[in-house]
Amino acid sequence: MRRIVALAFLCLLCSPIVSAAIDSETGGGELWFSCNDVNDCSLTEFHTGEESIGGTVNSATPFSPEIVFIELPMHPTQDEIALIPDQIDELQVDLRYQDDIAGLSRPDVKVTIIIAQSTTVIEFEGDDNPINGASEPHFIENEPLDNGGDRLLWPEEEIRILLEFEVDRPGTWQLNLRGASYLLLDIIWSEDVDSRNIDEPSSDGSPRPTDLETNHHGALVEDDRDCWEFDVDNHELLRITFVWEEVPSEIEQSHGQPDLILPDRRLAPTPELETEVINGETRMTWQWRALPTGDYNLCIGGKLNSFQAYQWAGIIAFEGIGPTSPEEFDYSSWKWEGLGMKADDSGAKELNAASGLMVLVLSLALLVGFAIEIKEDTTSKAIRFGIFVPGVLILILGGLISPLWTIAGEMNSSDDMSLDDLIDTRLDQLWHASHPGTPASSRAMHVGATFGMLDGETLSVRLEADAAWALDDGRWQLHIPEIYQLNLENLIFAKVAQKSSSQPIDDMLDAHSRTFILLSARTLMLDLLMLEALLVVDELPQSNVINFNTEMVKSGSLGLVQDPAWGTRPVDIPEGRWRLMQDNLYPSLISITMLDGVKDDLDFRVQFATDIDHDLLYSTDSVNPSAPLLESQYIWVIGGITLSIIGIGLENKRRRNAKQMLEQMTSGTIWN
Numbered sequence: 001m002r003r004i005v006a007l008a009f010l011c012l013l014c015s016p017i018v019s020a021a022i023d024s025e026t027g028g029g030e031l032w033f034s035c036n037d038v039n040d041c042s043l044t045e046f047h048t049g050e051e052s053i054g055g056t057v058n059s060a061t062p063f064s065p066e067i068v069f070i071e072l073p074m075h076p077t078q079d080e081i082a083l084i085p086d087q088i089d090e091l092q093v094d095l096r097y098q099d100d101i102a103g104l105s106r107p108d109v110k111v112t113i114i115i116a117q118s119t120t121v122i123e124f125e126g127d128d129n130p131i132n133g134a135s136e137p138h139f140i141e142n143e144p145l146d147n148g149g150d151r152l153l154w155p156e157e158e159i160r161i162l163l164e165f166e167v168d169r170p171g172t173w174q175l176n177l178r179g180a181s182y183l184l185l186d187i188i189w190s191e192d193v194d195s196r197n198i199d200e201p202s203s204d205g206s207p208r209p210t211d212l213e214t215n216h217h218g219a220l221v222e223d224d225r226d227c228w229e230f231d232v233d234n235h236e237l238l239r240i241t242f243v244w245e246e247v248p249s250e251i252e253q254s255h256g257q258p259d260l261i262l263p264d265r266r267l268a269p270t271p272e273l274e275t276e277v278i279n280g281e282t283r284m285t286w287q288w289r290a291l292p293t294g295d296y297n298l299c300i301g302g303k304l305n306s307f308q309a310y311q312w313a314g315i316i317a318f319e320g321i322g323p324t325s326p327e328e329f330d331y332s333s334w335k336w337e338g339l340g341m342k343a344d345d346s347g348a349k350e351l352n353a354a355s356g357l358m359v360l361v362l363s364l365a366l367l368v369g370f371a372i373e374i375k376e377d378t379t380s381k382a383i384r385f386g387i388f389v390p391g392v393l394i395l396i397l398g399g400l401i402s403p404l405w406t407i408a409g410e411m412n413s414s415d416d417m418s419l420d421d422l423i424d425t426r427l428d429q430l431w432h433a434s435h436p437g438t439p440a441s442s443r444a445m446h447v448g449a450t451f452g453m454l455d456g457e458t459l460s461v462r463l464e465a466d467a468a469w470a471l472d473d474g475r476w477q478l479h480i481p482e483i484y485q486l487n488l489e490n491l492i493f494a495k496v497a498q499k500s501s502s503q504p505i506d507d508m509l510d511a512h513s514r515t516f517i518l519l520s521a522r523t524l525m526l527d528l529l530m531l532e533a534l535l536v537v538d539e540l541p542q543s544n545v546i547n548f549n550t551e552m553v554k555s556g557s558l559g560l561v562q563d564p565a566w567g568t569r570p571v572d573i574p575e576g577r578w579r580l581m582q583d584n585l586y587p588s589l590i591s592i593t594m595l596d597g598v599k600d601d602l603d604f605r606v607q608f609a610t611d612i613d614h615d616l617l618y619s620t621d622s623v624n625p626s627a628p629l630l631e632s633q634y635i636w637v638i639g640g641i642t643l644s645i646i647g648i649g650l651e652n653k654r655r656r657n658a659k660q661m662l663e664q665m666t667s668g669t670i671w672n
Helices: 003-014 357-375 381-410 419-433 438-449 487-500 510-533 576-583 633-669
Strands: 032-035 042-046 052-057 066-073 081-083 089-093 095-099 103-107 107-115 118-126 138-144 157-169 171-176 183-186 216-221 225-232 237-244 259-261 272-278 280-289 294-302 307-317 344-350 457-463 467-470 476-479 545-554 568-570 588-595 601-607 622-623
Touching: 032 157, 042 066, 042 157, 052 066, 089 107, 089 118, 095 157, 095 568, 118 138, 118 280, 157 171, 216 225, 237 633, 272 510, 344 476, 419 438, 419 487, 419 510, 487 510, 487 601, 510 588, 510 601
Parallel strands: none
Antiparallel strands: 032 042, 032 183, 052 171, 066 157, 089 138, 089 183, 095 103, 095 171, 107 118, 107 157, 216 307, 225 294, 237 280, 237 307, 259 294, 272 280, 272 588, 344 467, 457 545, 467 476, 545 568, 545 622, 588 601
């Protein structure tokens, strides 16, 4: 380490700062175009070299254009593992061309970005307008990188940029540097393997002597074997806890059961396992009972192309004494606590079905009676077609069509999923995503998709609310009882029983099942949290049936490096508002503990650093409570009945008058 520091200090004294190996530190993804001349260019972390470089083209014509190449390798070479993002934050190339015909212009530029084995080509269209075209450099942001699913840049691998442009007339070109041309990448994770691989034991044949209760630090690199030897005194419980730091899933070690070698050189029996994941950090506690005293060896083994830092410590204890007792842990079934409900239930309004079935039945009965009236001859077409018929039509619209519309909206559609269907589909997706053979980029994409919906997919869920809770700003948040009836633990373990083809050995789950259980518990919790937060409406619904329907589009994600969250959003929520919601909703602590042994259990702990700001909850158009076709449908029904009855009354009055006149004429009274 001292030699490295001395070498770095010597470089500072002898040359300008030209470090460009990317890392996750502030500014660690900034790659500036730096050149001493046309044939000596590189990508550096700091501005260095000339203000600009250029050249003169004398013989170019439209029939024989001249092509100019500029190569910029990253300098110095990469010395850490770094996680490359899926897109470029910013790329700017400030290239100008001066000639006697068009004046100052911007030529077409082909930019080839080479990162390890992947290649991304970006083509900028030039502008020959000497007034507007030369005023701005070529610039893009949030452009996808074609990494082919390989997100890692390993030590000694390179980043290189090739600039290529073509000129078809004599002139002079100039590439502006020192901040004018650059590539910016958002590097969210990097690690120096050598600096983390400390406290390193040698091998199975030469384990490192230590004390069991010492806190050990190290890193498991590739397929190394890290081994220790220690004494174990009289005890009833032996617990060894490994804490694995979060790394991208591409290089995560397998976290298999450590080899605990007894004094007689045999392997210890299968232990109980308690796994706890806290904000991406995995804590695995292996517990053995009633082992003999004596000298022990402990070994862990890695796999190729993997790296993960760890720490571990052991403890011996007796049953029921101290925090090592299993009785200290409460693995009761976790109930949803309404983490996304941020409205006040004190002003809740009860919601009921708005199907209007009684209105429909009453309207049908009245229309049957009105049909009899229609068969009678009218004494006045003005009354029949000006009052009675419009009343019947209004009654049909408000008493038949509108309730039928509402009933159709409240019924299950073939396109709508129930909450149970949504969760079951999500669990199937997570089962495949958590498989050891799933590419890391594919796992991150599917796990990070909100509700499991990828970019361009449509989410359609039917929910039933029992009440609307009042928000401070006059809006309403819908309370869904079905969410509180979910037993996530049972659903997850039932999916393992359905999907897993491997039989448990000594009551221990296989590694895939353990990964799936912990991943599903965290992911479903975050999905339900966001679902509740999105159930905000501006007006009090007329029905308790809620249709959540939206197209999901790609968005920036939040959370862990290997398993992000909320990477897609409803299409009508702006990216900026979605970011605010993410920051507002994401818990400061997510701890999920799994007991793996004779009984499989889960335990959840979720905490928030601050109270959620209600103003940041967005009223998305995706939330569509069922509603009648007509607003105030009862007024329409009453209006239709009233007009119809008035029409019938006037008709009957005219008929009575006509009948009286006929009787008078018949009796001769009218002639007297």
